[in-house]
Amino acid sequence: MEPDVDPQRAPGGFCGVVLAGGTAARLGGVDKGGIELDGRTLLDLAVDALVDADEVVVVAPRSVPTARPVTFVCEDPPRGGPVAGLLTGVDALLRRPRTVGVVAVDMPRVTATTWRRLREAAAGHDGAFLHDHDGRRQLAGVLDADRLGQVRPDLEGQHAMALHRLLAPLRLAQVPAEADEAVDVDTWADLRDLRG
Structure with missing residues (x-):
């Protein structure tokens, strides 16, 4: 199946999608993007890490102001999970990217250097994802936009689909x-540990 290509969208290189629409249940439902670490919000840290991206889309039901201009969008219905968020974010890009970076907003130690390593590792693959010290794939990675278009499910299939299912057909490099x-902020204890 050939990916749909909008001829009206300008070509781009590397574009980023920040997933900031989770429920944050273990944080009492607080908006993770607005949590501060080292005087900066998690959303600003995520957006700043994508400094090399031509464009950044933030997928969230509500928006926290950012220092860098970004596009805010929400999947329909909201909180459809990472697959729905990723694909909604890709569809909201003004440019037609060659490579898409996707990251959860709660990974504040992902930096521009992380993204450069991921992009280098993706050469010759369909993408590359960060793996923690136990070898588990984290929600920080890059994907070839054309290959993502080839494996994307229809609209109904996007919601609540597990990310590993979407990525299963793709050849992905593992980046330690x-x-x-690879630390993410799921609990207040996680945040305290990062601050400590």
Whole structure:
């Protein structure tokens, strides 16, 4: 199946999608993007890490102001999970990217250097994802936009689909995390540990 290509969209290189629409149940439902770490919001840290991206889309039901201009969008219905968020974010890009970076907003130690390593590792593959010290894939990676278009499900199939199912047909490079790159903020204890 050939991916749909909108001829009106300008070609781009590397574009980013920040997933910030989770329920944050273990944080009492607080908006993770607005949590501060080292005087910056998690959303600003995620957006700043994508400094090399031509464009960034933030998928969230509500928006926290960012220092860098981004496009905010929400999947329909909201909170459809990472697959729905990723594909909604890709569809909202003004450019037709060659490579899409996707990251959860709660991974504040992902940096521009992380993205460069992921993009380098993706050469000759369909993408590359960060793996923690136990070898588990984290929600920080890059994907070839054409290959993503070839495996994307129809609209109904996007919601609540597990990300590993979407990515199963793709050849993905594993990029080992350096230091605390793979740490995510799921609980207040996680945040305290990062601050400590």
